[in-house]
Amino acid sequence: MKRELGISVYPDHSDPEKDKVYIKKAADLGFTRLFMSMLEVQGGEEATAARFKNIIGFARDLGFEVILDINPGIFEQLGISYDDLKFFADLGASGIRLDEGFDGLKESLISYNPYGLNIELNMSNNVAYLDNILSYEANVPYIYGCHNFYPQEGSGLPYDFFVECSQRFKKHGIKTSAFITSQDALTQGGPWNVNDGLPTLEMHRHLPLAVQANHLFATGLIDTVIIGNCYASDEELESLAALDRYCITLDVDYVPEVNPIEKKILEDNLHFRRGDITAMTIRSTQVRVKYADQSNPPHDNEYPFKRGDIVVGNDEFGRYKNELQIVLEPHQDSRKNLVGRISENEIFMLDYIKPWSKFKFENHN
Template sequence: MLGISIYPYKENIDETLLYIETAAKYGFKRVFTNLLMVESGKEKSVIENLKIAILHARKFDMEVILDLNPAVFEQLGISYQDLTYFKKMGATGIRLDSTFDGLIESLITFDDTNLDLEVNISNDTYYLENVISYEPNRKRIIGCHNFYPQRFTGLDYDYFIKCSEKYKKLGLRTAAFVSSQTADHGPHDYTDGLCTLEMHRDMPIEVQAKHFIAVGLIDDIIVANAYASKEELRALSKIRTDQIELDVEFSKGVSLLEKEIITENQHFNRGDINSYSIRSTYVKLKYGKCDIPDNNSHDLVKFGDITLGNNSFGQYRGEVNIVKQEMPNKGHEKNVVAKVTKENQFLIQYIKPWTKFRFREAE
C-alpha cells in the first residue's frame, strides 16, 4: 500500500486537500500526519484544519494514522481510556512516537473506537514483546519505522533489516518512509529530506520504493515529506508492489520479439543458482522454437547485461539471463538485448533462488 504525509499546520489547507485528491487519484491509500508539533495556544486552529484534511482523505477511503505521544494526551486533556476525540477527527489509527508501559497500549487495542495502534519499529528493543505480554488485540497493532530529517542520521541498512525482520516475525503489518526529491518540508523546522534508510536520501523516489519491495519486509510505503510532485506520485503508482521489477534500457536494433520476451513475461530465477548469472529458463518453453537470429552479441557480457539465447544456442535458445559478473560469449550464442539501468542495478542482488521478477522499459 502507498501513502502520503500531510502537515496542515504548516500547509495551505486548500493545497493539502488538492494533494490528497491527487494522491488518491494515483491509488494511494494511506495518510500519515501528527499532533506532535502543535504549539500551546494554537491547538484549536491546527486541529480544525487537521480534521478537514483527515475527513477529506476518508472520502477517498484512505487510512489516516495520527502520530501522538503521551504528552499530546496531556496537552489536549484526553484520556487514553477514551479515544473518541481522534475517532471524531476521522483517524483510523494512532501512532505512538514514544511509549506508555505496555498495559496501556494493550488496553488501547480494545478501545471501542476500533482505532489501530501503530508502534515504532525503528527500535531494537523488547517493547512489542512487553505489549504482547499484556494480551492486546493483535489484529489492531501495526508497525511503522521512523523518518529522519537530518542527513546522516537515517537508519543503517543492516539495522533496518534486523528491526524489520524482528517485527515481521511477530506478525506486524509494517511501513517505512521514502523521501520526495521535490518536497520542501515535513513536520519540523529543519528538513534535509525525510527517509527511513539513510542510503535512500538522494535516490529517485521510485527507486527507494523498489528497494523496500525487493527487501520484502515492508508492506506500506509512505512519502514522508510534502508535497511530492505529480510526477513522483505517478512514478510510485506505476511500480509493481508484488515483486522486483527492474528498469532496463534496450540495445539498439533489438527486435520486437526480443522485447516481448523480456517485458511481457513472468521471470523467475532457477533454484540451482550460480555466481555468474540469473537464469530465467521457463520462458524458453514458450520461445525455444522461435527464430532468434544473432543480434548484438559480443565477445564479453558484463554485469547488468540482459542476454537472450539465440538460434545457435541449441536447447538454450530463448533463455534469458541477467549477468552478475563479466564472462565470455565467444560463440556469440547470447544476444545482449538490454541492460539494467544504473539506478536499478543494486536490486539485482535481491534476486534469490526462485525469486519472481519482471522487466520494464525505462522511460
C-alpha cells in the same frame, strides 16, 4: 497481507487547500494511507481540532486510513490522557502513532480503546518492545508498526539494522510501514526545519521514488510504503502507482541493436529464476521454450558482459537459444546477445531475486 501506498501531509505547516488537492490526486491513483503529524496546538484546542478534522474528514471520505502522529506534549497541552482517546476519535482519525513507549501494559490497554483506533508503534528500535506489549495480551489486530523517517542527511537507518528491527514485527504478523522520500520535494514538506528528505533507510535518500518502494516491498518486511515529504510531483505519484507491489520490476535500457523478439522476451513475460541457481547469472529458462522457433541472429556479443547486463541466447546457442539471463558475474560468451542493461539505480535489486523469485522488465525510454 495486502500491500498499500501512502502519502503524508503536515497541517501545522501547510495550506489545507493544497493538502486536499494532493490527497485527491493520490486517492485517484489508488493510495490508501495518510500519515499526519500533530506537533503543536496553534490557536487553541478548538482551532487545532477544526484544522485537523477538516483534512481528516476529507481524506476519510476518499477512502484513506488516517494515522495521526502524536507529539507527547500535545496531551499535556490539550489536557487529555492516553487513557481516553476520544479527542482523536472525534477528529475522525483511524489511529494514532505512539512515538514514545510505555511499560507494555499501558500499550496493551490502549489497544482496547472503545473507539477502535489502531495503535501504531515505533519500529525503528531493535529491542523487545513489541514482545513486551504482546505479553500483556494486547489487542493484536489493532496493533500496527511504523518506522521513523530521518530528515538529516546521513541519519537514516542502515539496511541490516532496518531488517533486524522489521523482523521483530513481521514474525508476529503485525502490519508494517516505512517511509520513502520524494526527490522533487527533497528540501520541503516535512515537520521540521531540516529537510534533507524523509526516508527511513539512508540508502534511499537520493534514489528515485519508485526504486525506493520497489526495494521496500522486495524485502518482504514492509506492507505499507509512505512518501514522507510533500508534495511529491504528479510524475512521482504516477510512477509509484504504476509499480507492481508484489513482483520485482526492473527498468531496462536497450542497446540500439535489440531486435523485436528480444523485446518480446523481456517485456511480454513474467520471468522467474530457476530453482537450481548459478552464481554467474540469473536464468529465466521458460522463454527459450516459448520462443524456440524464433530466429535470433548474433549481435553485441564481442565484449565481456558485466553485472546488470541482460543477455539472450542467440541462434548459435543450440537448445539455449532465446534463454534470458541477467549477468551477476563478468564473463564473455559469443552465443549470447547483449540486449540491454538494468538501470544503475536498480543493480542492487538483483540481490533480491532468489530461487523461484518472479521478476519483470519495463522500458521507460
